Amino acid sequence: MQSEVMFAGFGGQGILLIGDILAHAAMEEGFEVAWIPSYGPEMRGGTAYCLVVISDRPIGSPIIRNPMHLIAMNRPSLEKFAPMLKPNGIVVINSSLISIGSGRDDVDELLVPANDIAGDLGSTKAANIVALAAFVARSKIVDFEILRQCVKKVFSSKENLISLNLKALEQGKEAAQVKNPGP
Template identity: 60%
Template sequence: MQTEIKFAGFGGQGILLSAKLLAYAAMKQGFFVAWVPSYGPEMRGGTAYCTVVIASKKIGSPVIKNPTHLVAMNRPSLEKFTNDVKTDGVIFINSSLIPTRSNREDIVELVVPANDIAIKAGSVRAANIVALSAFAAKTGIVDLDLLKDCVKEEFAAKAKIIPLNMKAFDEGVNCARNN
């Protein structure tokens, strides 16, 4: 088994963090993992992306042209990467910022208003956690309790924002289950 996920959005949306959390949960679950972020001038405001490869055996190359899944947090990312996703993959669409769809019949679309849900949970900055948990719930790619623990660990130094992120996490899972 090998699964590749591309996380993409504007710099500052927590794209790299979401990917890191998924990679960390998969690693804790015993999988081989590669996490390849895109750094550069696009960090704030432009398109930022990160690829996570999760496999049951050693990974030959972390460089992926056609990922299994896509988590698109903004419209430019959906437009840029949607045609790269393999047949039967999942494309997560943040409908708070993306009014369009992938227009693909051969994939599963997970349409979630991540920003709106995060705002209701307490902060738009938690939209990446909403997206991550919804995507993980839809795909079953990692154990949700383990992923939730990884989120708690990530924010351990900022204990005041853990409840907000746990609420965002749970709302993302609920949205995916009802989608």
């Protein structure tokens, strides 16, 4: 069984970091993983994305044109990647910044106002962690407790950020429990 998760947004939203955290968590749980960053000429303010491949056997091609899941943190990312998704995946939409839906009726669409939730917690910078938590809670792709440990580890050198991000994790998890009314 192999899953591919695309994280996408604009530069500065912590896209590569949440991909990194998920890859670490999956590795800790014993899966084979590959983390592939957006790579190529890119301009300031452009899109940032990364792909995390998680599998229970050695990963063949790390090149995936049609990923299973998408975490879209801004509108251009959703518009670019939603049409490429395989059916039956999960699409997390940062509804604080994105006013449209995925336009797909064959995916599990989860609207998470990640920036608003993170802003209420004290910093919109944690919006990425809110979205990651919502995705993991919904997909159960890795154990949530392992994810929590990985988040702690990533922020271990910035102790003041640990409690913010742990709260962001909980709020994201809660946001995933809500059944969305749909677009």
